[in-house]
Amino acid sequence: MSEVAMGDAAMTNLAMQQVATPSATHLLEAVGVTKKFGANVVIENLSIGFAPGMLHSILGPNGAGKTTLFNLLTRDLPVTAGEILLRGERITAMKPHQIARLGVGRSYQISSVYLDLSFLDNVWLAAYRARHGGRMGWWKRVGSYGEIRDQACEVLEKLGLIGFRDLPAKAVSYGDQRLLEIAVTLATNPDILLLDEPTAGLSQRETERVKRFIESIKQQYLIVMIEHKMNVVMEISDRVHVMNRGTLIASGTAAEISRDEAVHRAYFGL
Amino acid sequence: MLRTQSTVLIAASTVIIAALAPLVMPINIATEILIFGIFAMSTNLLIGVSGLYSFGQAAFFGVGGYVAGYCFVHTNLPLSAGLVLAMLGSALVAGLVGAFSIRRTGIYFMMLTFAFNQMIYYLAYSWRAVTGGEDGMGGIRRPALDMPLVGNIDLGNHLNFYMLAAALFVASSILLFRLARSPLGLVLDAAKQNPRRTASLGFSVYRAQWIAFVVAGAIAGLAGALFALLYRIMPIDAISWTSSGNVVFMVVIGGMSSVLGPVLGAAIFIWLQGFFSLIWARWPLLFGVFIILVVLFLRGGVAELFDRARQAFTRKTPTPAVQGGSHE
Numbered sequence: 001m002s003e004v005a006m007g008d009a010a011m012t013n014l015a016m017q018q019v020a021t022p023s024a025t026h027l028l029e030a031v032g033v034t035k036k037f038g039a040n041v042v043i044e045n046l047s048i049g050f051a052p053g054m055l056h057s058i059l060g061p062n063g064a065g066k067t068t069l070f071n072l073l074t075r076d077l078p079v080t081a082g083e084i085l086l087r088g089e090r091i092t093a094m095k096p097h098q099i100a101r102l103g104v105g106r107s108y109q110i111s112s113v114y115l116d117l118s119f120l121d122n123v124w125l126a127a128y129r130a131r132h133g134g135r136m137g138w139w140k141r142v143g144s145y146g147e148i149r150d151q152a153c154e155v156l157e158k159l160g161l162i163g164f165r166d167l168p169a170k171a172v173s174y175g176d177q178r179l180l181e182i183a184v185t186l187a188t189n190p191d192i193l194l195l196d197e198p199t200a201g202l203s204q205r206e207t208e209r210v211k212r213f214i215e216s217i218k219q220q221y222l223i224v225m226i227e228h229k230m231n232v233v234m235e236i237s238d239r240v241h242v243m244n245r246g247t248l249i250a251s252g253t254a255a256e257i258s259r260d261e262a263v264h265r266a267y268f269g270l
Numbered sequence: 271m272l273r274t275q276s277t278v279l280i281a282a283s284t285v286i287i288a289a290l291a292p293l294v295m296p297i298n299i300a301t302e303i304l305i306f307g308i309f310a311m312s313t314n315l316l317i318g319v320s321g322l323y324s325f326g327q328a329a330f331f332g333v334g335g336y337v338a339g340y341c342f343v344h345t346n347l348p349l350s351a352g353l354v355l356a357m358l359g360s361a362l363v364a365g366l367v368g369a370f371s372i373r374r375t376g377i378y379f380m381m382l383t384f385a386f387n388q389m390i391y392y393l394a395y396s397w398r399a400v401t402g403g404e405d406g407m408g409g410i411r412r413p414a415l416d417m418p419l420v421g422n423i424d425l426g427n428h429l430n431f432y433m434l435a436a437a438l439f440v441a442s443s444i445l446l447f448r449l450a451r452s453p454l455g456l457v458l459d460a461a462k463q464n465p466r467r468t469a470s471l472g473f474s475v476y477r478a479q480w481i482a483f484v485v486a487g488a489i490a491g492l493a494g495a496l497f498a499l500l501y502r503i504m505p506i507d508a509i510s511w512t513s514s515g516n517v518v519f520m521v522v523i524g525g526m527s528s529v530l531g532p533v534l535g536a537a538i539f540i541w542l543q544g545f546f547s548l549i550w551a552r553w554p555l556l557f558g559v560f561i562i563l564v565v566l567f568l569r570g571g572v573a574e575l576f577d578r579a580r581q582a583f584t585r586k587t588p589t590p591a592v593q594g595g596s597h598e
Contacts (some may be wrong), residue, residue, distance in 0.1 A: 035273070055490045074470060076466065076470070096466075096469040096470055097470075097471075097472050097473055097474045097475070100469070100470055100471060100472035101472040106470050108467065108470075112464050112466070112467040113467075114459075114460050114463045114464060115463065116459075116463060117456075117459070117460065121456060124456075125453075125456060125457065125460055125471060125473075126471050127470075129452055129471050129472045129473055130472075132453075134472060134474055134477075135455050136452075136453050136454040136472060136473070136477075136478055136481075137452050137453045138448075138449050138452045138453075138454040138455060138481070139448050139449070139452055140452060140453075141451050141452060142452065142453055142455075142456050143446070143451075145453075149370060150596070151566070159306075184471070188471055188472060191518075215345075
């Protein structure tokens with residue numbers, strides 16, 4: 001879709017790679033992780049750390065391993081080698097729901113809202129989990145949790161979705177489903193937000209809206225965002241990390257990255 | 271009625287169904303329909319609510335029947351103790367089977383439940399000393415029901431036994447109705463639509479589905495115990511995989527999207543079975559045709575007929591049925 005065009009230029013220059021070592025300055029980090037699917041190495045000995053209070057963007061051509069990196073961070077997929085650290089603690093062997101309970105909220109590249117549930121129920125589930133830990137009541141009705149419903153409505157309001165409250169998610173446009181996806185992720189009350197292409201498939205106007213929204217909340221969270229739209233990345237990111245072929249080829253501010261040679265080679269094959 | 275959102279309405283509908291049934295059919299047929307209604311409702315907690323296509327529910331129905339049968343053949347335990355033990359026994363077996371089966375999804379889950387059912391069937395088949403093997407477990411007594419204030423109720427009386435089945439039927443439907451509309455029910459519905467997303471919200475999908483599996487097993491066990499008491503014999507057929515298939519048919523015929531749909535399915539199944547077997551010895555053929563027709567033209571089961579009729583009647587545009595928790 002809005003993919004930046006790039007060739008399969010040979011990418012061997014790792015000069016700019018910052019070797020991240022475990023440190024307390026990183027809220028979330030991957031240390032020397034490798035992911036193989038059979039003989040196919042998708043991520044190779046990658047170390048990347050995310051300092052708190054910042055908006056990090058991950059750039060890279062298709063197949064660079066960005067979404068796979070997210071899947072390793074949230075343990076949707078197990079690592080082949082290496083460690084994932086959250087607040088300095090190993091979480092490599094945990095299950096996805098345990099990592100979510102530690103405050104890692106994630107949105108997916110392909111919308112994963114519950115199409116048959118109403119907007120309210122979609123967000124309600126997330127807010128209920130945030131409030132009640134992992135417990136699941138089996139007698140009281142969903143409708144009787146007034147406080148959680150209010151919280152859910154608040155999140156819907158924030159994203160301008162309150163009008164869709166009682167509509168099933170399948171009844172609205174893809175753009176509104178993407179916004180709901182973000183609302184659901186926010187309602188889990190995370191410290192860390194992993195957003196996988198939050199503006200994919202959105203119109204220019206909707207993209208602008210999501211961009212401004214992310215910018216408005218970035219003080220409150222550590223946000224890591226995979227994004228292809230250059231204007232979004234360059235305008236709101238504090239740090240930009242560029243991946244290619246399963247490795248990190250550059251990290252820095254938006255200005256530094258736009259001058260980086262390795263990045264130019266990766267994208268334009270110069 | 272079938273898609274109602276209120277507990278009071280559900281309770282009222284089930285009481286009305288239970289009160290009217292003996293007026294229109296022989297009482298033992300009505301009892302059997304309520305018993306299979308309980309079994310089908312419990313199965314629908316897995317199939318309809320959780321999207322877990324279990325083809326091994328007869329194992330838990332059978333375990334309940336054998337445990338209750340054993341209690342009432344060999345011990346002097348009161349009725350309540352026998353029923354509770356039957357439910358606990360089924361819950362325990364369901365807990366074990368579920369712990370393995372839920373690790374897999376789709377066809378693999380189905381095959382695991384099926385395989386466990388076969389194993390448990392052959393266990394019952396070869397453990398003649400306890401289960402009676404092929405001949406079934408006979409001589410099951412119906413102990414009197416000792417009720418506070420009312421005193422001893424003789425369950426040898428068909429109507430009294432029917433009332434017991436009816437009371438447990440109403441209780442089971444209320445429990446399953448509340449569960450489906452609770453946070454757990456919403457998590458099950460969510461996990462059915464997208465298990466990965468549900469885990470990323472911080473819910474243990476495995477745990478939620480395991481709980482559903484155990485609850486469904488325990489209630490199937492209750493139905494099995496009542497079945498053993500009804501005919502005073504526990505036949506080996508009741509625990510076989512064909513019985514697991516039958517209860518899935520009941521759910522499909524009745525409709526999965528409401529709590530009471532499967533009860534309708536159980537009623538139609540039992541009635542049709544009786545009807546077809548009277549007119550033709552090769553009745554399963556006709557029965558197959560009926561099921562094919564339902565699946566092809568009535569995807570929501572017979573319960574959908576009610577919805578269509580209501581829509582035609584009120585001339586309203588159909589609104590999409592939003593399952594799970596409702597905030598109305």
